[in-house]
Amino acid sequence: MRYKKISFKNSDGHQLSGRLDFPLIGKPKAFVLFAHCFTCSKNLKSVDRISHAFTQQGMAILRFDFTGLGQSKGDFADTNFSSNLSDLKDAYDFLEDNYEAPQIMVGHSLGGAAVLHVSGELDNVKAVATIGAPSTPDHVTHLLDKGRKELEEKGEAEVNIGGRTFKMRKQFLDDLEKKERDGVIKNLKKSLLVIHSPQDNIVGINNAQEIYEQAMHPKSFVSLDGADHLMQKEEDAKYAGSIISSWASRYIEVEKQKEVPEGEVWTRVGEKGFTTEVIAGRHQMIADEPPSVGGDDYGPTPYGYLLSGLGACTAMTLRMYADHKKIDLKEVEVKLTHDKIHLKDGENSESSKGKIDQIKRKIKLTGDLTNDQRKRLIEIADRCPVHKTLEGKPDILTEEVG
Template identity: 55%
Template sequence: MSAIKVNFKNSQGQQLSARLEKPANAHPKAFAIFAHCFTCNKNLTAIANISRALTQTGFAVLRFDFTGLGESEGDFANTNFSSNIEDLQAAADFLQEEYEAPKLLIGHSLGGAAVLIASLRISSVEAIVTIGAPSDPEHVMRLFTEDLGAIEREGKAEVNISGRSFMIKKQLIDDLKQADENHDFHKIKKPLLIMHSPFDQVVDIENAAIIYRQALHPKSFVSLDQADHLLSHKEDSLYAGNIIASWVSRYIKMHEPSHLTTDKQVVTRTQETFTTEVMTDEHALIADEPLDVGGNDLGPSPYELLSASLGACTGMTLRMYADRKKWPLKEVRVHLQHQKIHANDCETCEEGSQKIDKIERVIEIEGDLSIEQKERLLEIANKCPVHNTFNNPVEIMTKLRES
């Protein structure tokens, strides 16, 4: 995904820090806003994984630090739940002015409670997703129950949340109580996806049940079984992201697919890690490296993709030939293995460093075919276009292009 740093002002004129992540072709089909959990920031790994799943389907995702958190200006001690909702409104206004009004709101934990309320104020929103969200904003007070007495007496107190210290003022407590009294899920008349884990130790899953019972249709619930509150395991956030991307396609009106911003056939984008987006004119996928070499293992490696191209081309070529001959070919399975081996016959073999690429290809053919037909298909396999490309000299011309 293409990530750029942006800033926008909240209702108090303070700069909020954000990241806007776009699809690899830089032409979003729709925009989304991600509201993170109480005291979290936009750089949480789980948020990045969910955002990546959405950018793969054409969304641009804005995730930002609420007032006083992360790189945003302001004093967290002087913020309240209402200010989070105002920040969401400011984020929506920013997208509308600079890009396009958001159609999707995603909220994690208290951010989920915030997007439910903010969706009533942001008219462009067409769908809402909550992850581990409390059914009442006042729930967040349970994170510092032991300090409530001191906050009531002194007007403020320093509390410890997830190993970090925060100054909490009484105005936050009062605001959460008022928000709890005023929120009404019946007012939300937009598609809603509720995601929650039965193992959530911070926000009990009964909160999801309350939201689901009170919300109007269309509404959906997906269990994030085995996940913790922060989706700290990669497989949990990747699962959540894929589910959201699939679910939202039913409810969001997307723009028609845009052509690539290039005169070439493929665009790839690699950023802070090995994880690389690959996009053709109509399709997108992820390439990566295994964990043992420093990758995130979110997709096939470059050499696996290289082998896959040969396998796909082989299968398609045999399918085309058999169809033309009207042969009863049912299925083709191509097994491939790439490796580098020392060349058996070369001028520099004595140096011990010369290697060549070797791809082993084993073809399985299913169908009521004669031995002669199978042998002919084996011959045709060696004529597939990608096979011929590998066997012919390939010239790669490389030059820099200005961004």
């Protein structure tokens, strides 16, 4: 995906590190702000996959490291839930000042509690989504294990969270206790999507129930069945991203954008990988390669699109012919494959390797058809415009443009 490394100062003067992911082509339909989980960072693999889902929907998404985490400056021991909320507001302001105010807020775990607390104050936010979020921010104290007692007795301690050691101070606990809870979710006044796994052993599913029951409509709940709290399985993060980004597209306000002229197709690939956005008119698609050749398999291969074009053209041509001749053609199914095959002895070829491209097309016709009608329809299939273009070996003119 196309992205830009960014940094901005928070209200305490610390430099926060972020990454802004863009759609591969065109102006973003909207901007999204993502808040990561407690002690995590913007570079969590699941966040990558969720971000990719948003860029595929034509939206840009900002994810950043909270103070003292990842590549952001500051001391984590000096932070608390209130400072997280302040960082989120600073990120919102950064987008509003430099790009466009975010319309969508997404939060994972404690980041979900943070977006619930802060979004009600942000006028441009239209919708909020949480993933595995606690219903109250003080839920995080359950993660402190034995360190909580030392924190309360000595005022600071090194605590183990998720296998990593962090220095914390008692002010973190004090801040959670003082944080207002009543009415925050009920008074959110934003469209809300709650995603949670019943198998989440870090933040129990009861938290999702409490959030959902407190929230006013419009609200939705989606079960992320089988997923762990961090969505470490690729399919879980992709599923969450696809659900949230599709849901969010219902609530964003989109400026009418210039469409690609009819008859033109635009494609663009980013700095890394093969994932390519394809735009034809007002339709957006993704092309990619399979993992076996270094791709991410986010869409069909270029040859997949080539065969799709031929198959679609074949089916449409037969539909048009049958309608014109009033033939009882109920359905057309076309199956295509592409291979490189060796030439038979005696055949000439410009290919030094002695291979040619071969496309096999199998057509299934359903309807009350006579044998003559079936035979004629198969003949007509060879007259589809894409078929004739491929057989005609079109000239392809290539030039560099500025």
